Every structure is written in structure tokens, then in C-alpha cells.
Amino acid sequence: MEKLLKETILGAEFDSSARDPPPRCHPGTRLDILERCRHFVRTSNGKRKTRWVVGAAGVGKSAIMQSVVESPELAVNYRASVFFSINGRDDGTKAIATISYQLAAKSELYRQLIEREITRDPALLRSSIAKQFFKLIVEPFIHNPQLASAGHALIVIDGLDECKGTRTQLELLRLISDFCITNPSSPLVWLIASRPEQHITSFFSRSDVAPAYEKEKIVANSDEARADVERFLRDELTDIRKKASDSVDPRWPEEQDLWKLANAAGGLFAYADTAVRYI
Structure with a gap:
């Protein structure tokens, strides 16, 4: 061996x-x-x-x-x-x-x-x-x-x-x-x-x-991929908010901001993951 x-x-x-x-x-x-x-x-x-x-x-x-x-x-x-x-x-x-x-x-x-x-x-x-x-x-x-x-x-x-x-x-x-x-x-x-x-x-x-x-x-830009990336972003940003609850507005992120980020990512998890790392 x-x-x-x-x-x-x-x-x-x-x-x-x-x-x-x-x-x-x-x-x-x-x-x-x-x-x-x-x-x-x-x-x-x-x-x-x-x-x-x-x-x-x-x-x-x-x-x-x-x-x-x-x-x-x-x-x-x-x-x-x-x-x-x-x-x-x-x-x-x-x-x-x-x-x-x-x-x-x-x-x-x-x-x-x-x-x-x-x-x-x-x-x-x-x-x-x-x-x-x-x-x-x-x-x-x-x-x-x-x-x-x-x-x-x-x-x-x-x-x-x-x-x-x-x-x-x-x-x-x-x-x-x-x-x-x-x-x-x-x-x-x-x-x-x-x-x-x-x-x-x-x-x-x-x-x-x-x-x-x-x-x-x-397919990167499929409806399924976009929905999955949106879910990933929503969960990750929610986790960030909970960890920083003393300094972050409880309404953060605003829905329109999350949608902008999700639309920019399309169906690319690599883009979404990188974006989350810099928040």
C-alpha cells in the first residue's frame, strides 16, 4: 500500500x-x-x-x-x-x-x-x-x-x-x-x-x-439555478445579520438590494460565494 x-x-x-x-x-x-x-x-x-x-x-x-x-x-x-x-x-x-x-x-x-x-x-x-x-x-x-x-x-x-x-x-x-x-x-x-x-x-x-x-x-442562467443562488444569498446574508445583530439593522438586507445581488450573480454560485465573502 x-x-x-x-x-x-x-x-x-x-x-x-x-x-x-x-x-x-x-x-x-x-x-x-x-x-x-x-x-x-x-x-x-x-x-x-x-x-x-x-x-x-x-x-x-x-x-x-x-x-x-x-x-x-x-x-x-x-x-x-x-x-x-x-x-x-x-x-x-x-x-x-x-x-x-x-x-x-x-x-x-x-x-x-x-x-x-x-x-x-x-x-x-x-x-x-x-x-x-x-x-x-x-x-x-x-x-x-x-x-x-x-x-x-x-x-x-x-x-x-x-x-x-x-x-x-x-x-x-x-x-x-x-x-x-x-x-x-x-x-x-x-x-x-x-x-x-x-x-x-x-x-x-x-x-x-x-x-x-x-x-x-x-445551465448557469436557468430558473432553477437562479432560484438556488437566491436562496444561498438569502441564507448567507441572514446568517451575517444574526452574527452582527448588535450593529446591523434587523431589516438588512433590503429586498431590492438582495435582488440586485442575485441578478448580478445569475446562476453562478462562484460569484455569489465570492460576494458573500467580501460582505
Whole structure:
């Protein structure tokens, strides 16, 4: 396990202290999107076991992915994640090892299988992404009857567009989509979030990839997004007023001021969150 740990992206796990506290959906917001994603994880079968969550910067993709992977309602045995970031968590060549380490920490059988593989081939963790994917994902979950029938395991990849190198991003997508199509009985369910970068959008537009995934498009300026941002702002400003009750007018903020801020934010949670931090 120590050898495997050294080849992981430190801090990319959904429960890593390096990301604590991670972004999460504000209570009462993004309810429909969260339920659609959870429903997909619970019910996906056959080839279509990937959900692509796509949206512009600032719409709250990471918060959605974090909230889904932490959901207690998910009927999954194992959860693993890679939360990419241009701020030091961008080495896609370590993505498979990062996922593998988390799965090994949760499954004794899986840990035994991959430790045996790494002992047999000590250079495996420095091999190509494709070889690591085959040895650490395909062989254990497809060729081992116990793991193959153990129930769903959720793998979340957030911020794929922040992974270093277009070629690496596309390689990960190709491996995952081919895996889903070739192995429809696989227990692995994938949630992948990214911005709508041209090369990623083009990949998912291919007819040979279509059977492997469903698309969840987050529209920044939708009525749902605007209502959620307004709720977030209303709750946060109310909290600020309560904490500063001795110096703030009990009627603050005035409704028209809140509406101005909400309209300026549109459906962008990043804008609203930044504005609140400066109040």
C-alpha cells in the first residue's frame, strides 16, 4: 500500500484533509440535479454507466460532485474519487493509482489482488495509463467473480479539464468509455465533471461513445439555478445579520438590494460565494 500511496495525487480524495472543508451544495439547493445523479448511480446498468456532468466555470460542479459522492442514500459498496485542480492536483498519469488506493483501503479482497499484481510487476505504477487501467481496474473487477458481483462502486472524477494535458484527459475518457461498453456487467459507475471544452465535447459527441454515458448539463442562467443562488444569498446574508445583530439593522438586507445581488450573480454560485465573502 505504501508503494501505491506514493504514486497517488495527494489531496484528490473526496474526504482528504487537504480539501477540508470541500465545496458542497448549500442546503436546499441543486435538489433536482443531485437526485438525478444519485438515481443514476443507484439504477445504472448495462453499458451506460458513465454520467458526464458538464457546465461552465462557477456553476458549482465540484460542489455537486462532492455532495453526490458523500450521499448516504447511494447503494454502493465503495467510493473513490479524483478531484483535479490546476493548483497542484493535475497529474492525470496518477489518476488510476489514486482511484486504486482508495478502493484498496475499503476492500480487503481488492487490496490483496492489486498488491499481488504490484509485487509481480514493481514497475506497474510507472507504466502507461492504459496498462494501469487494465491491471488495476479491468482485471480485478471483471475477471474476479467476487468483486464483479459485489454491487456498485462509485468513481468520481471532477475537474477533468484541469487535468494536465489534453492527451491525458482524452486517454482517461477513452479507457472509461471502452470499459463500460466492453464490460456491461461491470459494477463500476462513473461520474465525470468538466467544463465544456471543445476536445471533451467532441469526444462525447462520437457515436461510438454514446452508448456508454448520459449527459447532465448544468445551465448557469436557468430558473432553477437562479432560484438556488437566491436562496444561498438569502441564507448567507441572514446568517451575517444574526452574527452582527448588535450593529446591523434587523431589516438588512433590503429586498431590492438582495435582488440586485442575485441578478448580478445569475446562476453562478462562484460569484455569489465570492460576494458573500467580501460582505
